[in-house]
Amino acid sequence: MLSYHIFEWILFFYIYCFLGWVFESTYVSIKSKRFVNRGFMKGPMIPIYGEGAIMMLVATTPVQGNLVLEFVMGMIGATLLEYVVGALMESVFKVKYWDYSNQHFHIKGYICLSSSICWGALSVLMAEVIHLPIERFVLSLDYTVLVVIALVVTTIFITDVVTSAKEAWNLRIVLVALTKARGEIAALQHQLELKKVQITEQFVDKKEELVEDWQAKKDFLLQSLKGNLQSAVDTENIKAKLDEELTKYQSLIEKFTSTSIWILKRNPGATSKKFYEALENVKEHIDFKRKNK
Structure with missing residues (x-):
């Protein structure tokens, strides 16, 4: 043998x-x-x-x-x-x-x-x-026939391996990018929560400092207005960045599903310890698109 x-x-x-x-x-x-x-x-x-x-x-x-x-x-x-x-x-x-x-x-x-x-x-x-x-x-099989079959199939096989490996590598790149984007989203959401808490605390503190004197009231109101305006601007900036990251995250998933969807369709049981959440999000999106065709 x-x-x-x-x-x-x-x-x-x-x-x-x-x-x-x-x-x-x-x-x-x-x-x-x-x-x-x-x-x-x-x-x-x-x-x-x-x-x-x-x-x-x-x-x-x-x-x-x-x-x-x-x-x-x-x-x-x-x-x-x-x-x-x-x-x-x-x-x-x-x-x-x-x-x-x-x-x-x-x-x-x-x-x-x-x-x-x-x-x-x-x-x-x-x-x-x-x-x-x-x-x-x-x-x-005749030796010549055997050689021809082997060479033709080898050419097809190698082409397929290269294409599939590229597709799998694209998935890796997407998972890395999605995981990074998820980190950015989580950080911005945390900043937004902190900003909300900070605005509430500032309002309470300034309210307690209010005195009967009109000048003090005027100074307090002006200071409070400026602080609230700045906090509002900061909050809106964070919200804008958060929306940008969420859009980026969704576009990454869309980009992958339009170019390299087949690697996961062929391997529905694929898992990833390091990029678990990102991979599950991609799978869910593929599932959603399949069911809504």
Whole structure:
């Protein structure tokens, strides 16, 4: 099995990427009660399945025929791969495109026991059943045809990866900007509350200082009027800045949904620890637009 040449390995990878997409899209679509083009990429491929399949083939080949060892080796290899890819993607894009945090015995949401068991069972199934007809098909192809198919699909695959990575990076930029804008909004709202309290306190203090003397009354009224006018100006300035930040926040969400909406449509379960609120706001906006089409 390990004697395959490079173009055969490449074609195996793409076939399993496609089969993984079929499985994921079917499962998520049934669960969501609508079609979901699942995965990081726009095309019908999910690389983690292709990578996992290759890892399983490499891990199970030395122990082929021993079902227990096939299960264990495939489970370990695929689980390690899933952890590394998940951690790397979150580190780069600041978003988890799959998250097992709601499962028992998970590690940072990247892997969990039930997923690992599934990988082990799939390893046995693939080594003993699934891979055999796929192997026969690939090995039956004329070498020239094999090379042409591999090169054409590779070109499409790389283009899709670059486009999808750019889309994911745009989401990262938007989440950073939204989080910063939320901080500005919170700070301005706090300033507005402080200003309201300050105006109330100034009025109470000046009222208590009022004396019977007319001159004192006049000075008090003039001083109070100036102070109130200044406070009113300050308050209006804060309100204007707050409105500006709220408009900016909304325009950022609109900009993202008009250019990079598909990355979240393909990954409805995506989460982000660092940018949780911003990501949820974007998801809510996408949901709202979908329901009001």
